[in-house]
Amino acid sequence: MLASEPLKECVEVYRITGRKVLAEKVYEIWVEAPHIARHARGGQFVIVRTGEGGERIPLTISAVRGGEIRIIFMAVGKTTHLLASLREGASIPDIAGPLGRPSDTRTHGTCVLVGGGVGTASLPLIADELVRAKNRVITIIGARNASLLLLEEELAGISDELIIATDDGSRGFHGFAADVLKIVLAREKVDCVWIIGPAIMMKITSNATRDPGIRTYVSLNPIMVDGTGMCGSCRVKVGGETRFACVDGPEFDAHQVDWDMLLQRQRMYIDEEREALEHYHHECSCRGGAA
Amino acid sequence: MSERPADIRVHDFLEVEQNLGVAEAVAEASRCIQCKKPLCVGGCPVSIDIPSFIQAIASGDFPTATRIMKQENLFPAICGRVCPQEVQCEGACILGKKETPVRIGALERFIAEWESIQDPILPVKAPPTGRSVAVVGSGPAGLAAAAELAKYGHNVTIFESLHEPGGVLVYGIPEFRLPKDVVRREIAQIASLGATLKCNHVAGRSVTVPELLAFDAVFLGTGAGLPSFMGLPGEDLTGVYSANEFLTRVNLMHAERFPETDTPVRRGSRVVVIGGGNVAMDAARVCRRLGSRVTLVYRRRREDLPARRAEIRRAEEEGVEFLTCSNPVRVVGSPCVTGIECMRMTMCGPDESGRPSAVPVPDSLFSLDCDIVIEAIGQSPNPLLLNEMEGIRKGPRGNVVVDDDCRTSIERIYAAGDVATGAATVILAMGGAKRAALSIHRMLTGDS
Ligand SMILES: Cc1cc2nc3c(=O)[nH]c(=O)nc-3n(C[C@H](O)[C@H](O)[C@H](O)COP(=O)(O)OP(=O)(O)OC[C@H]3O[C@@H](n4cnc5c(N)ncnc54)[C@H](O)[C@@H]3O)c2cc1C
Ligand SMILES: Cc1cc2nc3c(=O)[nH]c(=O)nc-3n(C[C@H](O)[C@H](O)[C@H](O)COP(=O)(O)OP(=O)(O)OC[C@H]3O[C@@H](n4cnc5c(N)ncnc54)[C@H](O)[C@@H]3O)c2cc1C
Ligand code: SF4
Ligand code: SF4
Ligand code: FES
Numbered sequence: 001m002l003a004s005e006p007l008k009e010c011v012e013v014y015r016i017t018g019r020k021v022l023a024e025k026v027y028e029i030w031v032e033a034p035h036i037a038r039h040a041r042g043g044q045f046v047i048v049r050t051g052e053g054g055e056r057i058p059l060t061i062s063a064v065r066g067g068e069i070r071i072i073f074m075a076v077g078k079t080t081h082l083l084a085s086l087r088e089g090a091s092i093p094d095i096a097g098p099l100g101r102p103s104d105t106r107t108h109g110t111c112v113l114v115g116g117g118v119g120t121a122s123l124p125l126i127a128d129e130l131v132r133a134k135n136r137v138i139t140i141i142g143a144r145n146a147s148l149l150l151l152e153e154e155l156a157g158i159s160d161e162l163i164i165a166t167d168d169g170s171r172g173f174h175g176f177a178a179d180v181l182k183i184v185l186a187r188e189k190v191d192c193v194w195i196i197g198p199a200i201m202m203k204i205t206s207n208a209t210r211d212p213g214i215r216t217y218v219s220l221n222p223i224m225v226d227g228t229g230m231c232g233s234c235r236v237k238v239g240g241e242t243r244f245a246c247v248d249g250p251e252f253d254a255h256q257v258d259w260d261m262l263l264q265r266q267r268m269y270i271d272e273e274r275e276a277l278e279h280y281h282h283e284c285s286c287r288g289g290a291a
Numbered sequence: 292m293s294e295r296p297a298d299i300r301v302h303d304f305l306e307v308e309q310n311l312g313v314a315e316a317v318a319e320a321s322r323c324i325q326c327k328k329p330l331c332v333g334g335c336p337v338s339i340d341i342p343s344f345i346q347a348i349a350s351g352d353f354p355t356a357t358r359i360m361k362q363e364n365l366f367p368a369i370c371g372r373v374c375p376q377e378v379q380c381e382g383a384c385i386l387g388k389k390e391t392p393v394r395i396g397a398l399e400r401f402i403a404e405w406e407s408i409q410d411p412i413l414p415v416k417a418p419p420t421g422r423s424v425a426v427v428g429s430g431p432a433g434l435a436a437a438a439e440l441a442k443y444g445h446n447v448t449i450f451e452s453l454h455e456p457g458g459v460l461v462y463g464i465p466e467f468r469l470p471k472d473v474v475r476r477e478i479a480q481i482a483s484l485g486a487t488l489k490c491n492h493v494a495g496r497s498v499t500v501p502e503l504l505a506f507d508a509v510f511l512g513t514g515a516g517l518p519s520f521m522g523l524p525g526e527d528l529t530g531v532y533s534a535n536e537f538l539t540r541v542n543l544m545h546a547e548r549f550p551e552t553d554t555p556v557r558r559g560s561r562v563v564v565i566g567g568g569n570v571a572m573d574a575a576r577v578c579r580r581l582g583s584r585v586t587l588v589y590r591r592r593r594e595d596l597p598a599r600r601a602e603i604r605r606a607e608e609e610g611v612e613f614l615t616c617s618n619p620v621r622v623v624g625s626p627c628v629t630g631i632e633c634m635r636m637t638m639c640g641p642d643e644s645g646r647p648s649a650v651p652v653p654d655s656l657f658s659l660d661c662d663i664v665i666e667a668i669g670q671s672p673n674p675l676l677l678n679e680m681e682g683i684r685k686g687p688r689g690n691v692v693v694d695d696d697c698r699t700s701i702e703r704i705y706a707a708g709d710v711a712t713g714a715a716t717v718i719l720a721m722g723g724a725k726r727a728a729l730s731i732h733r734m735l736t737g738d739s
Contacts, residue, residue: 012489035489035497049454053545055553056454078553094454096491225544225554228452228493229673230516231536237527242520247675261527264626268529272555279550 014092017068023148025075026118027084034067036097042126043103043219043251046071047227049094050082058224058246061098062121072121072150078276099227100250104217105129109191110136112184113159114177114205116197117143120150122219126194127158135192136160138184142177142197146170178205190214195254199262206254216254220245222265237261297608301579304466304547307605308372316401320349323393326385331395334383336722339363341380341395348398353405357412360402365414365438366431366477366721368407369460371400372469374718375599407476413483417444422735425450425506426486427494427676430458432512432708434481435721439728440510441484445735448506449486452493455543458514460717462543463535465573467580471542495676508703508731511691512724513677515670515709521565525622526666530557534566534574534667541577559583559663563631564611565619566667567596572603574665575611585611586659590618590636590649614659618651622664632658672710680704688713697727705731 018030036046040061046069047056057079063070075084086092103126111130115123120141130137139159143149144167156162164172165180173180177197184190185208193216195205202218209216222234222245229247236245237258243249293309294300300307311319323345331341340359347356360367376382376396384392406412422445426437429451440447455461460474482488492498494513503509518533520526537556540546544554562578564571567589578585587606589596593615596603607613614633621632635655642648671689684692684700690713691699691706699706707723709715 012491035492039496039499053548053552055544094491096452096454096493096497098496099493225536225539226453228516229675230518231539232518232520232533233536235520235527242522242527264529265527267626268557269555272549276550276553276555 014095016086016088016090016092019086019088022072022150023143025084026072026148026150027075028062028070028072029083029086030065030068030070031092031095032067033069033095033097036061036095037064037067037069040064040069040098040125041102042105042129043122044098044100045227045250046095046097047099047224048079048083048092050079050086051093054082054093055079056094056225056227058099058221058227060122060219061125063124072118074118077273078280081277081280096227099246101248103129103194103251104192105133105135107133108135108215110138110189112181112190112193113137113139114181114193114195114197115139115141115150115155116177116195116201116205117148118150119197119201119219120155122196123194124151124154124158127155131158131160138163138190140165140177140180140184142166142180142201144168176205177201178208181205181208185209185212185214193217194219194251199259199266202254203257203259203263210255217251218254218257219250220252220257220262221250222262223268236265294605297605297610300467301609304580306470307467310404311397311401316348316398317351319394320345320398322386323349324386330383330385331380331393334378335380336716336718337363337725339380339399344402345393345395345398348402353402354409354412356402357406360399361412361414364399364721365435365480367399368403368473368477369431369469370718370721371396371398371403372473373464373716375716377600379718403473403477411480411483413480414438414442416442416484419446420444420736422446422507423448424508424510424731424735425498425503426510426512427503428458428512428514428708428710429456429478429488429490430512430514430708430720431460431717432514432710432720432724433458433510434478435724436510436512436707436728436731437481437486438484439725440731441481441486443728443732445507445732447486449481449488450492450494450498451488451490452497453543454490456488456490458512462539463570463573465538465542465577467576468573493675495679500676500679504703507735508705510724510727510731511676511699511704511706511710512708512720513673513710514720515672515690515714517671517673517689518666519669519671520666521619521668523619523622525624525628528622528624528628529626530559530624530628530662531622531664531666534564534570534665535670537574537665538570538577541581547577547581556581557663559661561586561659561661562663562665563588563619563659563661564665564667565589566669567591567598567615568667568669569598569602570670571665571667572598572606572611574667576606576609578663578665579606579609579611583663586614586661587611588614588617588619588631588633588659590616591647592616592638595646616649618649619664620656623658628662628664630658630660631664632656670709670714672713696730697723698730703734
């Protein structure tokens with residue numbers, strides 16, 4: 001094991017106060033983190049570390065309630081599986097934030113928010129701020145099938161209109177969120193759009209707003225380490241310029257993003273990630289526990 | 292001081308330099324001729340009473356040596372290892388004129404190691420003043436400021452954005468030069484002095500500027516952590532790192548133990564490190580320990596390498612290849628790095644910094660095969676917090692402008708260390724922080 005515990009005087013305890021399984025492999029947890037809750041705004045994220053030897057991973061702040069924040073994540077690799085194994089009452093050793101620039105939630109007029117997969121987790125806080133700024137908010141959420149839809153009721157409550165799309169037609173519109181977005185754009189004048197989801201979905205969906213020239217924000221998710229502008233791991237290219245997503249973003253103008261570079265850099269550690277997950281599952285099965 | 296043999300140490304992250312034994316330390320201390328006007332003290336940025344602490348070692352009185360040391364420097368185990376002594380205390384030592392100077396750094400480290408197995412000797416604390424100070428950053432500057440301010444009796448809270456305190460001492464300088472246990476041990480004193488440390492608190496985000504200003508004074512020790520990139524074509528390919536990222540992955544996140552730990556790092560079969568300073572040497576030597584062949588590419592001549600002589604020698608012993616008078620122009624690959632193209636450089640007249648400038652030789656393009664490129668070409672202050680401080684005066688390289696008393700252009704905000712000076716040294720950061728702490732103390736107590 002590692003040499004010695006790091007010194008941490010006055011360790012703050014970031015306790016998990018609630019945990020729920022939202023869909024297959026998708027979890028929501030509420031954590032006590034007053035230093036983050038106090039200032040969290042739509043579009044910002046936290047960096048979580050699950051313990052000694054753990055990786056620092058970024059997760060979006062999905063909602064705030066008093067001194068607690070909510071994060072919603074999909075168990076994809078070692079760290080997210082580990083987070084998923086934590087129960088109510090357990091604590092997360094390290095959580096830093098709120099990081100990144102807040103979303104541009106001024107008064108724009110009519111705004112469309114498009115969420116794909118766990119990207120939907122980012123929408124409530126942004127939608128809420130937009131509504132408060134007197135925008136008309138239309139939310140579109142997409143998923144592969146009905147069982148994977150997230151936050152339907154909550155977003156219906158905040159938004160002026162909620163439209164659902166599933167790839168297999170098991171709920172709502174049969175097709176992609178991008179198709180729904182095109183229908184909305186054809187139907188009415190839209191002033192500002194947010195698209196948040198997997199990189200490939202953001203790339204494709206943002207094509208719909210390119211020709212009409214509608215201001216469109218996407219939340220980029222490159223690999224991060226510190227999340228404070230100190231390493232350059234998260235560099236992305238926007239409008240031909242190198243930017244650090246953790247401090248200059250994570251939201252950027254969709255039509256200026258170099259998507260190929262983002263997609264390529266996200267795959268940097270694909271072999272190592274598989275190895276880490278196998279190592280984790282192996283350790284769990286040796287201890288007789290389940291992942 | 293003996294060094295572990297290069298062919299052995301290149302396979303591990305254990306410390307290269309070994310500590311002096313008691314007899315060795317006493318003998319080394321006895322070499323000091325106890326100058327009436329000790330030049331060594333003038334060479335030390337924090338003016339340690341070097342002859343007195345050395346004399347105490349020579350007479351075997353280690354507690355006294357420790358006490359003398361700690362009057363000026365609470366972190367001898369760190370400074371004894373990482374100070375560039377050859378240009379500071381030892382560089383000034385009179386014995387250096389004829390023979391080798393007294394090995395002051397090694398003696399300093401010896402005393403620190405001796406103390407580490409005793410009960411620590413803590414400085415005396417003044418009675419509480421009831422005044423509060425926020426210290427931002429827990430690198431050498433923040434730690435030194437916090438220690439001084441706590442000694443003066445102020446109520447100190449340190450905010451650190453990472454999950455571990457220490458700044459460059461933990462994320463930048465590798466284990467084999469500065470073991471992290473040593474850093475933790477010296478940082479633990481800060482807590483014993485009563486300062487509160489809050490990790491995971493990003494000033495400017497978790498703690499806003501108005502919240503900082505709710506303290507009676509604010510000390511900025513946020514360092515120079517923003518990595519520069521050269522802007523080369525191909526810089527975004529998979530396998531190009533800033534030295535900061537690469538070193539952070541290994542030193543702070545322990546990627547060398549992946550998959551036992553969770554943060555990965557690429558292990559190249561051949562790595563090209565760009566740069567010639569201490570950071571470049573550290574990155575190159577870490578790569579050697581990860582099993583890579585390493586070539587260091589530097590645009591000036593070998594004698595111009597800005598790194599410490601001893602570190603250059605050690606890197607060379609460990610098998611780092613040096614390619615001087617060469618400058619990269621393009622990284623090639625798709626999507627992973629497969630090589631780098633460089634130009635030969637030639638030296639001509641001095642540039643504006645007074646150093647000879649390097650200019651490319653026409654038609655001298657050549658390429659090197661490699662799968663990792665690490666850029667170690669410099670850092671500047673991170674603007675994250677400074678951007679939130681409206682009206683704070685900054686210099687051309689993004690550093691905070693301070694006066695002789697370490698005051699910034701905003702009232703009650705002080706700064707020292709790399710954020711004020713640009714990338715410098717541990718002891719300069721600590722020295723600056725002590726001056727800042729004194730000015731803060733004077734301001735808070737109305738004492739001048
Ligand atoms: C600003 C931002 C906000 C995010 N918000 C959410 C969220 O709210 N919910 C959610 O489920 N996911 C979110 N992500 C993605 C999340 O960080 C990754 O799923 C997580 O890091 C995976 O870690 P792992 O160890 O479980 O998986 P791994 O097996 O390590 O990685 C799986 C994939 O996740 C990505 N990834 C891995 N490590 C990192 C890292 N250190 N930083 C960023 N991406 C990484 C890579 O593309 C990788 O292929 C966000 C990412 C960013 C940058
Ligand atoms: C690889 C490397 C090797 C080096 N080797 C040597 C050597 O051998 N000898 C030597 O003397 N010097 C060396 N140096 C230089 C030396 O480390 C620095 O000069 C010194 O650490 C500066 O101290 P500092 O406290 O000003 O900043 P740092 O050590 O950079 O500490 C700043 C701290 O502030 C934190 N911080 C930043 N912004 C915020 C914020 N907004 N909120 C909260 N916290 C924040 C950072 O996370 C960090 O912990 C080296 C530097 C590097 C990078
Ligand atoms: S602090 Fe550094 S410069 Fe001063 S005496 Fe010690 S090693 Fe020398
Ligand atoms: S200059 Fe050298 S010999 Fe003279 S007091 Fe200092 S260490 Fe001793
Ligand atoms: S994550 Fe390190 S600079 Fe953005």
